[in-house]
Amino acid sequence: MSHLPLQDQAAPEGVCYGCGSRNHHGLQIKSHWAEDGQSVVAEHLPDAKYCGWPDLVYGGLIAMLVDCHSNWTAMAYHYRAENRAADSLPRIDCVTGNLGIKFIKPTPMGVPLTLRAWVEGEVGRKTRVICELYAGDLLTAVGDSLFVRVDTSQLAATAHGRDA
Template sequence: MSTHDTSLQDTAAPEGVCYGCGSNNPHGLHIKSFWHDDGVHVMAEYMPDTKYCGWPDLVYGGLIAMLVDCHSNWTAMAYQYRMEHRDVASLPRISCVTGSLGIKFIKPTPMGVPLTLRAKVEGDVGRKSRVICEVYAGDVLTAMGDSIFVRVDTEQLAAAAHSQ
């Protein structure tokens, strides 16, 4: 499935604290994303815990949105590293934030089935990347994300957020 043994998250940001994908968040989901062998897609697998149940025996839609958001963001960042011919462990770190998050729920997503996320950059315009992310429960496509991620300087972003 992947061309690397270590996830993008663990390689680029082992100290990450994001609830969805931070390797260093003791309460987080610890999403792990990897380049697919095809060199185009970034893949992740996730098995939802029963605490993420929405309706009986169905995965909570908010969890699906979080998985799509974090995995798609890492897809955008991995793409940016590739476009600069850089390893994801190289500095300075490339960071992106969600500009818009679009989720289309196609079919109910059952509990007890491993989820596979398959994402790729569909369009790139300067600092912005459009990412399409498919969510599969087994072999069934249950949701699709169509989102925009914006490359940012995290220090400037934090300063702007705290100056309001």
């Protein structure tokens, strides 16, 4: 089992602002299988510029963290379901079909955030992921989202109205 983050294994050329390994202006979220082997974890310490209210993390940043980490959780489960390493080809890609976030408590700035996510139910073309966000030991948000397995070669063309 590799100790490299899932992002660096499966998509080292990734440019996503939240989790892209090659986006040097982005957050560069790094997701790993947890020691329990059942969930995927990531840690992030928000920069002060991601402040919402004074001393609190901006909710949009929380949404981005939950979105990217949950998507990587869905892809990690697909690789595992197919008994494949994350760096194997063809690459598995998912996109967000529905992003749901419940903000439970304010998330304080200056505290390391931990994301813990897992697939709820069966892994399929559409996969439901639950993601908990902790500030230290305090649960502050829970994501309940749906990710769809896709062929990324057609995504940009479709989005720009071009034939793929």
